[in-house]
């Protein structure tokens with residue numbers, strides 16, 4: 001079987017905050033179809049080959065066995081990578097737990113990887129009808145479908161929202177009500193920090 005093709009834009013070798021309860025590395029996937037006004041990884045948004053090949057990442061992970069216990073796939077939007085299921089399987093085969101950071105852009109692809117992940121950090125952007133001004137397209141329907149899949153799967157998760165300044169209090173109230181209606185027990189709100197100039 002051919003090696004998975006994964007566009008890896010970068011790697012953080014050690015984190016204690018991106019995968020709860022785990023010492024982990026973060027694999028940053030290259031590419032995202034959305035353009036959130038506050039995205040802090042704009043260099044990862046264009047689609048492209050990435051800086052590292054998947055075999056290179058896998059070879060490095062081999063050297064981390066016994067030192068780390070988890071690997072996080074972040075981005076960009078990791079579900080843009082069609083070979084993500086194979087990469088997750090590779091990581092599990094090395095004995096690491098797996099985590100995914102996603103905005104729920106691709107529900108069908110999320111459904112395919114849920115059996116392969118131990119934890120999901122799911123970003124909600126706004127009330128589902130109000131995604132366009134935040135993400136640059138009408139992504140709320142896909143995001144809602146993805147969130148429903150995640151909640152139904154019973155995979156450990158955190159639902160979080162980076163609250164941009166343009167989201168008014170009334171919209172936040174609608175978002176909270178929508179999420180509660182779907183069964184979200186807790187929403188972690190993060191303050192939107194101004195993007196540093198590069």
Ligand code: SF4
Nearest residue numbers: 032034036039076103
């Ligand atoms: S979905 Fe995430 S990676 Fe994509 S533009 Fe928005 S914040 Fe950036």
